Amino acid sequence: MFNRKEKIDWQFLVQFSIDDFRNKYAGSLMGVTWAFVQPLMTIVIYWFIFQVGFHSQPVENYPFVLWLVAGIIPWFFISEAVTGVTPSLAEYSYLVKKVLFNIDILPLTRIVSCFLVQIFLAVFTVIFFACFGYYPDVYYLQLPYYMLYMIVLLTGIGYCTAALYPFFRDLLQIVNIVMQVIFWLTPIVWNFNIMSETIRRILVLNPFYYVVAGYRDSFVYKAFFWENWKMGIYYWIVALIFLLAGRKVFRKMKMHFADVL
Numbered sequence: 180m181f182n183r184k185e186k187i188d189w190q191f192l193v194q195f196s197i198d199d200f201r202n203k204y205a206g207s208l209m210g211v212t213w214a215f216v217q218p219l220m221t222i223v224i225y226w227f228i229f230q231v232g233f234h235s236q237p238v239e240n241y242p243f244v245l246w247l248v249a250g251i252i253p254w255f256f257i258s259e260a261v262t263g264v265t266p267s268l269a270e271y272s273y274l275v276k277k278v279l280f281n282i283d284i285l286p287l288t289r290i291v292s293c294f295l296v297q298i299f300l301a302v303f304t305v306i307f308f309a310c311f312g313y314y315p316d317v318y319y320l321q322l323p324y325y326m327l328y329m330i331v332l333l334t335g336i337g338y339c340t341a342a343l344y345p346f347f348r349d350l351l352q353i354v355n356i357v358m359q360v361i362f363w364l365t366p367i368v369w370n371f372n373i374m375s376e377t378i379r380r381i382l383v384l385n386p387f388y389y390v391v392a393g394y395r396d397s398f399v400y401k402a403f404f405w406e407n408w409k410m411g412i413y414y415w416i417v418a419l420i421f422l423l424a425g426r427k428v429f430r431k432m433k434m435h436f437a438d439v440l
Contacts, residue, residue, distance in 0.1 A: 192284050196291035203292070214296050218255045219303075222248060225368055238370065241399050245308060249398040250367045252304050253390045256297035256329060258358050264289040264337035265344050265351050272440040282436065283429070286341040290333055297326065308398060318397045321404050325393040328418060332386055335421030342425075342432040345439045365391055386421075389414040 204211045226244045229235045238246040267285045274280045301322060305315055344350045365387050371379060382388060389410070396402040404411055 187281065187284055187287070192287055193291060195284065196288045197295070199288050200292040200295055215299055218252075218296070218300060221255075222251060225251065229368060239399050241313070242311060245311060245313070246395070246399055247368065248304055248307060249395045250391045252300045253297070253325065253329060253394050254362065254365070254367055254387075255300060256293055257333065257387055257390070258362070259296070260290050260293040260329075260333045261336060261340065261358055262351070262354060263293055264333070265340040265354050267337075267341050268345055268436055269348075269440060275440050276437045282433070286337040286429070287334065290330060290337055294326075294330065297329075301326075304398065313398075316401075318401050318403065321397055322394070324404055325390050325397075328393075328414065329390050331415075331422055332418040335418065335423070335425035338425030338429040339421070342429040342436075345436055346432070361385065361387060367391055383410065386414055386417045 200214070201211060204213050209216070222244075226247055229247070230243050235243040237243055264286045267289045268275055268282065271282075271285050274285070275282050305319065309315070340350060340354060364382060365385055366382070371382070371392075374382065393404060396404070
């Protein structure tokens with residue numbers, strides 16, 4: 180995927196991502212704590228609306244709040260990564276203009292930066308389930324598999340949106356709107372089984388559905404990813420298409436970044 184000139188120093192990438200994560204909250208009183216407080220408060224708000232307001236019932240004998248947490252945790256990574264990676268080249272324009280700096284790592288930096296929070300939230304979910312008496316089992320071992328899928332898919336999407344943003348500054352607003360639509364089309368806060376069979380067949384084509392369903396299979400429904408291997412192949416093909424297309428778009432636009440930034 181990367182030629183010799185584009186070879187990435189992964190150790191530098193990780194350190195640069197950590198610095199990017201810290202800089203995002205530099206100057207605020209609570210610092211990086213906000214990265215964890217915000218998603219946790221979002222969970223509380225959705226729990227209050229659907230559990231207290233709409234009297235949502237337990238799912239598979241699991242309290243609604245556990246079912247909600249299992250599905251919304253991966254979405255935090257997806258949403259934050261897509262909206263964060265899109266303006267990454269513009270925000271690091273001073274590096275883009277440096278001839279010797281490998282700008283290929285800038286979109287990846289945001290992906291890795293957001294992934295740090297996802298690791299924390301995954302650990303939080305495991306502990307949260309344990310507090311309710313649902314202790315870790317063998318199904319939890321497949322979480323890294325779904326995380327890898329997310330990284331591949333989001334890297335492809337990120338390279339594409341990051342490459343287009345310098346030429347079309349309205350893209351970030353469009354991305355934010357699209358992500359809101361996808362959030363409600365993905366069964367994160369509502370039960371997938373309430374829909375008709377026809378609608379379900381359409382909604383499962385959403386590549387983000389695979390992750391949300393996968394996390395819930397690990398925490399709630401207790402199913403392994405290979406039990407529906409045919410759809411798994413479809414989702415991986417989609418992720419790889421996004422990755423290859425994103426890299427192609429990025430390479431094509433790369434020579435013009437310095438001029439428009």
